[in-house]
Amino acid sequence: MPHLVVYISGHGFGHIAQTGPVLDALRQLQPALRLTVVSGAPEFKLRQRIGGDFVLVPRAADFGFVMSDAFRIDRAASAAAYRDFHSGWEERVAAEADFLQGLDADLLLSNVAYLPLAAAERLGLPAYAMSSLNWADLFAHEFAGETWAPPLHGQMLAAYRSALSFFRLAPAMAMPDLPQARPVDPVARLGTRQDGLLRQVLGVGQGTRLVLAALGGIATRLPAQTWPAQPDLHWLVPAAWGVARPDMSAFEPLGWDFADLLASVDAVVGKPGYGTFAEAACNGTPMLYARRPDWPEQEALIPWLQAHAVCREVEESALQAGDLGADLAALWQQPVPPRPQPRGALLVAACLHQALGG
Template identity: 55%
Template sequence: MSRVPHVFVDISAHGLGHLAQTAPVLDALAARSPSLRLTIRSGLAEDRLRLRIAQPFTHLPASSDVSFLMHDATRVDRERSAAAYRAAHADWPAQVAAEADFLTALAPDLVLANVSALPLAGARAAGIPAAALCSLNWADQFAFLFAGEDWAASIHAQLHAAYAGAEVFLRCLPATAMPTLPRVVDLPPIARVGRAEHAALAAAIGAGDERLVLVGMGGIGFDLPLAQWPQTPGIRWLVRGAPAGRRPDVTDYGALGWHFSDLLASVDAVVTKPGYGMFVEAAAAGTPLLYLRRDDWPEQDALIDWLAAEAVCAELAADDFSSGGFVRQLAALWRQPRRRVAADGAAEAARQLLALLADDGAAPREKFRAGS
C-alpha cells in the first residue's frame, strides 16, 4: 500500500464485549500494518478504550447504534428499546445519507463496525468497503424480541440489509447462527489473555490464602445483592465500586488499577452473566465461572453451550444468587481441573481486513459502487 491506510472503527457501547472483541483485532492489524491510522467512534469512555487498544487513535465520542436499552445487566427494557428503534428508523434513508456524507468527508480506506448497522449502510452508500465483526448482529437480536410486532418488519429489513451489504461479516466464535447473511467468515474465539498473578493480587488486597472471586456483569449496571450474601471464611469477593470498609470480605477491584483481563486471569472464579468478553477471557485464562442467565438475550445459548463444552462452569440459580447460597457450587468448580482454550482469532480477522485494504481499497470501492 503506497499511503497510510486509514480505518474507521465503530464500537458499540452496549456493554464491554464489543470492545473486548475489537481491541485484539486492531492490535493484530496494526502489528501487520505499522503505519495504520485509526479513527474510533464509540460511546465508551476514551480512557476505557485506550486501556484495551494499544495503538494510537483519534476518538469520536458518539454512539451510532440503538442496540438495546436495559433495566439492568440481565433484563432488556422492551418498551424503551422499541421506542428507541422506532425513533431511530423513522427516517432511515436520511440517516444513512448523513452517515455516507460523514464517511465521505472522513475518507477512510475501510469501515469496521462492531456491530452497528448504520456505518455499514453508510459505507455502502459512500462506496467505501466495510466489514462487520461480532458474535451477534442487532438484526437477529431485534427479530428475537420484536418479530411479532406489526411495526417491526421494515426496521428488521433495514438492519438486515446493512449487515448483508458488508464486504464480510467476521463472526467470532462462540456466536449466534447467521444463516441469512451472505459472506460470513467464522473466526476462532477472540480475547486478550490476561497474565495470571494470583499471589500479587492477594498481596495487593491483603487476602492471605483466601479464595478470590470476581463478581461482575460486563459493564452494564446491576444491583448486586451483597447485603444478603453471608460472610464465608476463606472467600474474598472482588466487586467494582464496593463501598470501602463496609464488609471485610469485599474489595473494590476498580481501585486496584489492574487491567481487567489480568484480574480475571488471577482470581479463583468469576460470577457473571452470559457475555462474550467475560466468557471467552475466562475460558482462555482457565478461570472457573458461575453464570446467571439472561433469558431475553438469544446469544446466551451459543455462549453457554460453548463454555460448557470448553471450560469449567455452572449455571447459578436466581434464588441462590440473591441469597448468596452458591458457595457449594464454587467449591464443586474448584474440584475440577482447570481447562484453557485458545483465543487467537484476532490474527485471522486482521488477515481478512488487510485483504480489504489491499491495493488502496480501489477494487472494493468499485465493487460497492456497482452494487454487488
C-alpha cells in the same frame, strides 16, 4: 498512510473486548495505520482495551437494546427507540454517509452497528462487520410478532448484507440470514496470572480464594453488602457497588489490567456475555453464571463455555443473595478441560491488513 474507521458498540463492554485484540494485532501488521474509533462507550474503557494512538469520535451509531439492568431488556423502551431510529431511515443513512465521508477513510469495520454499513455502501467504501451477534437477529427474536417490525428488520439485514464479510467470532449466533458470515476462532485477551501478588496487595493469605464479580458494562448493583461471609473467601466487586466489608475489595482502584485480574482470581461470577465468557475460558478461570431471561445469544455462549471451561450455572436468585458457597465448592471440584486458543484476532487482522493494501 492507510486509514481505518472502526465503530464499536457501547452496549456493554463485550464489543470492546472483541475489537481491542483485533486492532492490536492489525497494528503489529501495519504499524503506520491511522485509526479512528467511533463509539459511545467510555473513553477510559476504550483506551484500556485498544493499544497505541487513535482518534476517538464520541458518537453512538447503535444502542442494541434499552436495558433495565444487566439481565433484562426494557422491551417497551427498546421498541420505541427502534421505531424512532428507523423513522426517516434514508435521511439517517445519508447523514451518516456525510459524516463518514468527512473522515476520509480507506476501510470501515463495524462491531456491530448496521447504520455505518449502510452509509459505507452508499459511499462505495469497503466495509466489514464483526461480532458474535448482530442486532437484526436479536431484534427479530424480540419483535418478530409486531406488525411494525418487518420493514425495520429488512433495513437492518440489508445493511449487514452490504458488508464484504461478517466475521462471526466464536462462540457466535448462527446468523443464517447473512450469507457472507464467516466463522472465526474466539477473540480474547490473555492475562498474566499473578495470584500471589494479588493476595499480597489485598492483604489476604494464600489459603484464601479470590472471586471476581463481573457483570459487564450494563450498570447493575447486586446487594453484596448483605451477602453471607464465606470462610477463606475474598470478593472483588465493582467500586460502584459501594461495599465496605473486610472480605470485599473494589477491583478498579487496584489499577490492574482486567485480563491479568481475571487470570489471577480463583473464579469469576457473572452473566452470559461474550467478553467475560471468552476471556474466562481462554485464561482458564472457572466461572459461575446466571442466565439472562431473554437473551438469545446465550444459547450459543453457554454450550461453548460448558465445552471449554470449568463452569456452573446458578439461579439469579442465588446470585442476588450471594448464596454461592456450595456452588463455588462444586465448581472447584470439576475437571479442567483444555483451554481454547484465541486465534480469531490474528485471522481478522490479516484480512483487514490485506484489504488495506498490506
